[in-house]
Every structure is written in structure tokens, then in C-alpha cells.
Amino acid sequence: MTATAPVGRGLRTTREDGVVAVSTARDAVRDDLGEVFRRDYRRVVAVAGRVLGSRDECEDVAQEVFLAFGRSAVPADEASGWLTVAAVHTALNHIRSGRRRASREESAAVSDAAVRPTISPDVADVVVTAEERSRVRAALGALPHKQAAALVLRHSGLSYAEVATALSMSPGSVGTTVRRAESALRKELTRHASSD
Amino acid sequence: MRHPTDGVLRRLVDEPVGVADADREHVAACPVCLTSLASARADAAAVGAALRSDSLADPVTDIDVDAAWARLTAAQSRSTAVRAPARRRRWGAALRRPAVAALGFAVVVTGAGVAAANDWLPIFATEEIEPIAISTDLDLSAVPDLTDYGTLEVTGAEEPAPVADEAAAEELTGLDAPEVATLPDGVSGQPQYMAIGEVAATFTFSAERAEQAAAEAGEELPPVPPGLDGAQVRLTAGPGLAAVWAGDSGVPALVVARAVAPAAFASGADFEQLRDYLLSLPGLPEEVAAQLRSFSPDASTLPLPVPAEYATSTPTEVDGEDATLLASRDGFLAAVVWVEDGVVTAVAGSLSEGEVLSIASGLR
Numbered sequence: 001m002t003a004t005a006p007v008g009r010g011l012r013t014t015r016e017d018g019v020v021a022v023s024t025a026r027d028a029v030r031d032d033l034g035e036v037f038r039r040d041y042r043r044v045v046a047v048a049g050r051v052l053g054s055r056d057e058c059e060d061v062a063q064e065v066f067l068a069f070g071r072s073a074v075p076a077d078e079a080s081g082w083l084t085v086a087a088v089h090t091a092l093n094h095i096r097s098g099r100r101r102a103s104r105e106e107s108a109a110v111s112d113a114a115v116r117p118t119i120s121p122d123v124a125d126v127v128v129t130a131e132e133r134s135r136v137r138a139a140l141g142a143l144p145h146k147q148a149a150a151l152v153l154r155h156s157g158l159s160y161a162e163v164a165t166a167l168s169m170s171p172g173s174v175g176t177t178v179r180r181a182e183s184a185l186r187k188e189l190t191r192h193a194s195s196d
Numbered sequence: 197m198r199h200p201t202d203g204v205l206r207r208l209v210d211e212p213v214g215v216a217d218a219d220r221e222h223v224a225a226c227p228v229c230l231t232s233l234a235s236a237r238a239d240a241a242a243v244g245a246a247l248r249s250d251s252l253a254d255p256v257t258d259i260d261v262d263a264a265w266a267r268l269t270a271a272q273s274r275s276t277a278v279r280a281p282a283r284r285r286r287w288g289a290a291l292r293r294p295a296v297a298a299l300g301f302a303v304v305v306t307g308a309g310v311a312a313a314n315d316w317l318p319i320f321a322t323e324e325i326e327p328i329a330i331s332t333d334l335d336l337s338a339v340p341d342l343t344d345y346g347t348l349e350v351t352g353a354e355e356p357a358p359v360a361d362e363a364a365a366e367e368l369t370g371l372d373a374p375e376v377a378t379l380p381d382g383v384s385g386q387p388q389y390m391a392i393g394e395v396a397a398t399f400t401f402s403a404e405r406a407e408q409a410a411a412e413a414g415e416e417l418p419p420v421p422p423g424l425d426g427a428q429v430r431l432t433a434g435p436g437l438a439a440v441w442a443g444d445s446g447v448p449a450l451v452v453a454r455a456v457a458p459a460a461f462a463s464g465a466d467f468e469q470l471r472d473y474l475l476s477l478p479g480l481p482e483e484v485a486a487q488l489r490s491f492s493p494d495a496s497t498l499p500l501p502v503p504a505e506y507a508t509s510t511p512t513e514v515d516g517e518d519a520t521l522l523a524s525r526d527g528f529l530a531a532v533v534w535v536e537d538g539v540v541t542a543v544a545g546s547l548s549e550g551e552v553l554s555i556a557s558g559l560r
Contacts, residue, residue: 037268038261041261050247050248059259063267063268063271066268067272072525072526074526082526086526140247151247152247154210160211172203174203175202175204175206175207176202178240179202180202182242186243189243189246
């Protein structure tokens, strides 16, 4: 590695033989990090919120994602999609790896909210309690990673084509994968509803 | 017509423009499909509502972004002194590619023993690995398929097979399985051992076929140097073994692989002449050709293609040997590969770069 020249917003290193390699130097933080952070931080927290229930935990995920982003050389125009995908994977792994903090605030919030059903603004006839939410999240953690990721990415607004690219799936299989995940989660909701 | 699949019906729920007209028309007129569509819609709505957090509107408006930024910058300054906290995340299939490149490479490796028995002239023995950054922008589909230019015979290219234990892997391959001193956080249990025998590929150049292929592609074949017709190149790879610690999402948490490093042999022609000729064939992006040509001036450096969009590579050292550190660009997967005495070793997994390096230097 001989010369370092910023190319676009990513850090690229050009060697004498013309081979272009992307820098992984730990002390090199991309210069648009602040700008992207201010623009996308809230959104990334919300994406994590589809997977995790606690606000603190979602912020932890967003912090991890932006730390990784700061060291990456993701092109600026791909940043939003990259952040969404990274937030989903990271949040899913939080559930799986058992690192999930059973925070008192969360359980308090759940039991509090469980007694006052919320009406979702978009789907007026679907009433979901906080308890159901937390059950769905637990079930999400039990799904195969790809199924869970496809589901959450689609529900975070990525198009079918974008989900396919992010998960290296054929575009045709995204619908099937999302459908399968929804069917499994819906069963989980129904199973508890009928046993209540 | 047949009923569209569940996946097509699911897409009709929220991205109907992505569904073919014929499918849409069928569904509109088919009571069975309409019922399935209604249930897909109901499931999607129920799950969508359940995923929507009541304490986290989208976007979250009451978050203190300034405080969050202060936290991030503090974490960044810490992580320059101390490595970022150990991560154990999986990126799914999209980022399996760099890992697969490294693992596939590590598994597809070779022994020089076979060639010695023939009249093959050794022309290449891996002593070093050099990553080359390839861009997926390049039209790689335009890279000529070598089978258009001759015959390619591959032997022993089975998938690596699971074996009972370390001793079995060592017996099958004749290699010492590396011992991991300390497993990183989050990786536990016994690994599955895999083994693969020698893989060999023999390419026989045919001027006639090359001419045909060029004509079909509407290209003019560069003049074939004398003596090249019928020339052969043999690449050997394996045997190799690997210890694989399973992860919970399909991507192994940790893989430690070792194999005899690749070697190449030529018969009937000057290898460099044949290689340069193949590289000059129409369709091969000049960038790729130039990079490939620049490696192996001493016929000992194996180019390791690294897709620049997905992974980065950095030179490093493992126990004083030159090594290549690969990382997926989000930092979720990392691998380190090095060659010592004609044997290539790789440590890879859904680990941080620091973790793979620490495992690598602790191998016994």
C-alpha cells in the first residue's frame, strides 16, 4: 500500500501496480459519517424497533451499526439501504445471541401496555397488545435468519428487489420467504390468543 | 393455468406491480386464489402491526440525536485504542461471498505429489497469496469460459465431506489439523471435521474450438502462437481439512481450514505463453487480465479474487508469515489466510478481524 487518495466518499487505496483495494484502516473514519448519522439515526433506531422491543436496545443496535458504517467504505448513495440491512441483521442477532437484556423498563412497559390495547393507525381492525408484540419478537428470533431478515426488511419498506439483493435471494423467492415467515408468526399470535 | 405460488400472492398484497398481468388476471377470477390472497393479506397486516413498536414511531422523533452522536464519537475513540467489541453477527447470504471465496479457496487446494509421477513440468507452487480486488461492476459474464477454448477435465472435485473426527481428517489428508488454543466468545462445542482429497483440473487448449467460440461471439481470435494447440495445463488442489463450528444461521461461527497449497504444471507449451494468450482472448476485461498477469512473476503468488463491493483485504502477519486479512465491508465476517511451507491455512467466521487474528496466531 503506497498512496492513499480519497475517491468519492469511500477511502480507497491505490497500489503501485494499479490494484485498487478498499482501506480497512481502523483509524480511518469516513468523512460523511456525521451527516449520515444525523439524517438516518432515528430511522435506524426505528428499524431495529421492528425486531427489538426496548428503546435502549434499539439505540445500542443503531450505535453498533453506525460504528461499523463509520469504518466502512459503503458508497454514499447506498448508505441508507446498507444501514437498514445492517440494523435488521444486528437486531436479529441480538435476539439470538442471548445478549438481549431483560431490562426492567421493558417488562414494566409490557405489563403496563398489555392492559391498554393499541390500535394501529394503518390497519384499524388489527389490535395488537404489547404482550403480543413481545411474543412475535420471540417467535421472530426462532425463525431461520433469512426468513426473519426478509420479513423485517420488507416491513421496513425495502422493495422485493431490494430484499432479494440484500439477502442474495432470487427476487421470485422473496414473496415465498416473507409469506412463510408471516404465516409462522401469525400462528404464534393465534395460538396464544386461542389459549388465553 | 396453474395457481400462482404463495410468494406471488404475497407480493400481490403490497407490490402488485411486480406481479405478472397473467397472474393478476388469474387471481381476480379464481375463488381459491382469492381466499389465499385474503389470508396472506390478513397475516401480513397482523404481523406488520405486531412488528410496529408502539414506543418507537417510525421515524423515532423524540430521540436525542446529539446525545447519540456524542456516544458514537466516544465509542469511536475507544475503538481506535482497543478493538471494537467482539461482534458475532451474521450478514446472511449476501456476505457469505467473501467468506466463501476464502473458504472455497482454502478448501480447493493441492498436492504436488501427483504431478511428480508424470512428465509434467512444475510451473507454479503457491508460496504467497495476493488478494486482487475485483469489481462486480466488471462484466464477469463476459469472461471467456475456458471450456469454449478446449477441454477441461476435472477429477476429485467432490464437496468436502464430513468425517468422524480429527484423527480421521488427518489420516485422509496427511495433514496436521490445526488446534485452536482458545475459542472466541460465543463459539463453543465440538467442531465438525471435513476433509477433501486432491482436486485436479487439466485444461487442453484447442485452437479449433477457440476459433469456433470466437466466431460465435462475433470476435476475431488473436493469432494462435505456434505449438499452443494441444498444450495442457494442470492445476492441482487438495487434500485439505477443516474444522467447522456451526453458527445458528447457516454461516459457520468459525472455520479453521488447512490444505496443501495450489500448484500448476504444464505440458507441451510454455505456461506463461499459454496463460498470456488465454488472457488476451476477447471478452476478458483488460483490468482483470492485467491484474492476473502481474501476479506470479516468480510463479509463486496465488491471486485471491476479492469482490471489492463486499470485502476488503489488508496485508497482515501471522507468526511472522505474510498473511491476508479479509473482512466483509460491514465488519460482520472476517478471514485470515496465509501460506507456510506450501500449506495454506485459513481462519474465518462471523468474527471480528481481531478475533480471527488472535485465533490464527494461537493455532498449535
